[in-house]
Amino acid sequence: MFCGGWVRSGVGSWVWVWVGSWMRMWMGPWFRFISWFWVRAWVGSWMRMWMGPWFRFISWFWVRVWVGSWMRMWMGPWFRFISWFWVRSRMGMWFWFRFGFFCWARMRMRTWTEIILF
Incomplete structure (x- = not known):
């Protein structure tokens, strides 16, 4: 409460x-690195309060973007090859998941609607 009065009076700033x-x-x-870290932490805590359950998904997306940009700077031309390999492996996993579900659905004689929707 004492600090709150200071902040309201402008002395705290x-x-x-x-x-x-x-x-x-x-x-x-x-100092620049650490102060920027604290600014981001403060903004992050405010966004967590404001966005609720969406915050975890969006913040994880930004963490991946930040790690990706750092890796691009660090790895140089190798980054494009390795990231494309990772994208293809993810697409392959998605394809095999869909294909496996398709085979399972046909085996159980599911309808085409279920196969398309799921």
Whole structure:
């Protein structure tokens, strides 16, 4: 409650500015990385509260995008080949899953509607 009054009065924001400038002086080049990490963590906690169950799916999507961009930078031309191999393996798993279900449905004499829908 005491801190809330500080923030409402505007003193809290200046305290954080002072702390941030001191940390920048103390940490040097690490400060940008760590402060950006904290900004993302704060935005993430706000989005989790706002989006509810959708947050896990969307945040996992962004984690994969971030890892992919980092891997592209790290691996160079190998990245395209390896990522395309991964895409093909995923497509292959999807194909075999559908094909296996198709065979199972025909074996049980299911209707074409069930085969198409599932």
